[in-house]
Amino acid sequence: MAKCTISPYGHPSGKIGNIVYYMLKGQPVCRLVGTPGKPSVKQMANRQAMSVVMQFIKPMTDFINISFKREAEGSIRNPHNLAISYNKKQALTGEYPNIKVDYTKVILSNGSLEMAKNLQLIKGKEGLNLSWDSSIGDNAAPDDSLMVLVSHPTRKKASTYLNAARRTDGSCFLPLDKEWMLQEQMEVYVCFKSANEKLISNSAYVGNLNGEPESKSEIAEKENYKAVKARFDQVAADYAKKSTGYTDGVLGSKAFRQLKKEYEVLKVKLAHLPGKPS
Structure with a gap:
C-alpha cells in the first residue's frame, strides 16, 4: 500500500486498471490488485504468521x-x-x-x-x-x-x-x-x-x-515415536532370540544380517527421534 499524493489522474477514487484508490483516515492511498501466482514458502509463512496472530488478537478487541x-x-x-x-x-x-x-x-x-x-x-x-x-x-x-x-x-x-x-x-x-x-x-x-x-x-x-495443550506437530511426533518404538521392540526381541539360538551358519545368513542392520538402524533412530515420553 502507498500514499497517493501525486497521480496522473489527480486524486481518483475507485479502481483504475489494476490499482484501487481510496481514502484512509483522511489520506489518499492506493494498492495493487492482481491475480496472485503460486505462493512461495516465505509467503506461506507470512500468511500463517498473520493468521495465527489475528486469531489470537481477535477476542481482545475491548x-x-x-x-x-x-x-x-x-x-x-x-x-x-x-x-x-x-x-x-x-x-x-x-x-x-x-x-x-x-x-x-x-x-x-x-x-x-x-x-x-x-x-x-x-x-x-x-x-x-x-x-x-x-x-x-x-x-x-x-x-x-x-x-x-x-x-x-x-x-x-x-x-x-x-x-x-x-x-x-x-x-x-x-x-x-x-x-x-x-x-x-x-x-x-x-x-x-x-x-x-x-x-x-x-x-x-x-x-x-492449566498448562498448554500439545500442538498437532507434537502429537504427530509422539505417534511416530510410538510406531517406531513398537517396531524396534519387535525387531530387538527377534534379534536377541536369533543371535543366541542359532548356529554360526544361520548367523551369517542374509536374513540375519538384514535383521541385525534393521535393529541397529532403529536403535540409533530412536535415540534421536522427537516425541519420546518424558
Missing part, C-alpha cells in the same frame, strides 16, 4: 481499543493494526508450517505509566486471585485502574476486565463463570491506565494456568 487508543490517535493506524503489528513481529515462534504464539512475549499495551511489581496469580474455585505491590512510584497514581485480560487460546476467546481494581488495592478477584475456563489453558496479561485514560503502562505477562 481491551486493545483502550490499551492502544492513545498510540493510534493521530495516525492512520487503529488499535487493532497496532496489536497485530507488534505481536506479529515480537510474539511468534517456530517455523512454517508450525508457527505459534509465544505467550510470554505478547504485547498488549505500550506506555510510560508505571507497571506494578510482584504480580502473583492464584487459581480459586470460581475465578482467579491476582495481587501486586500497591506502592506508588514517581510515575503512578493511587487511582490508576488495573486492566486484566485472560486469554483462552483453545477456545479462541478472552475474558476482559477493564476496571478490575485500583492500583492501591493491591489485589483483586477475577470471576470466571464457565466451568471450562478453570480447567483449560489460560494466559493472563495486565496493564495500568490512568483515571482519565490518557496514560497507559506497558503490558505485563502474569503467567499461564
Whole structure:
C-alpha cells in the first residue's frame, strides 16, 4: 500500500486498471490488485504468521481499543493494526508450517505509566486471585485502574476486565463463570491506565494456568515415536532370540544380517527421534 499524493489522474477514487484508490483516515492511498501466482514458502509463512496472530488478537478487541487508543490517535493506524503489528513481529515462534504464539512475549499495551511489581496469580474455585505491590512510584497514581485480560487460546476467546481494581488495592478477584475456563489453558496479561485514560503502562505477562495443550506437530511426533518404538521392540526381541539360538551358519545368513542392520538402524533412530515420553 502507498500514499497517493501525486497521480496522473489527480486524486481518483475507485479502481483504475489494476490499482484501487481510496481514502484512509483522511489520506489518499492506493494498492495493487492482481491475480496472485503460486505462493512461495516465505509467503506461506507470512500468511500463517498473520493468521495465527489475528486469531489470537481477535477476542481482545475491548481491551486493545483502550490499551492502544492513545498510540493510534493521530495516525492512520487503529488499535487493532497496532496489536497485530507488534505481536506479529515480537510474539511468534517456530517455523512454517508450525508457527505459534509465544505467550510470554505478547504485547498488549505500550506506555510510560508505571507497571506494578510482584504480580502473583492464584487459581480459586470460581475465578482467579491476582495481587501486586500497591506502592506508588514517581510515575503512578493511587487511582490508576488495573486492566486484566485472560486469554483462552483453545477456545479462541478472552475474558476482559477493564476496571478490575485500583492500583492501591493491591489485589483483586477475577470471576470466571464457565466451568471450562478453570480447567483449560489460560494466559493472563495486565496493564495500568490512568483515571482519565490518557496514560497507559506497558503490558505485563502474569503467567499461564492449566498448562498448554500439545500442538498437532507434537502429537504427530509422539505417534511416530510410538510406531517406531513398537517396531524396534519387535525387531530387538527377534534379534536377541536369533543371535543366541542359532548356529554360526544361520548367523551369517542374509536374513540375519538384514535383521541385525534393521535393529541397529532403529536403535540409533530412536535415540534421536522427537516425541519420546518424558
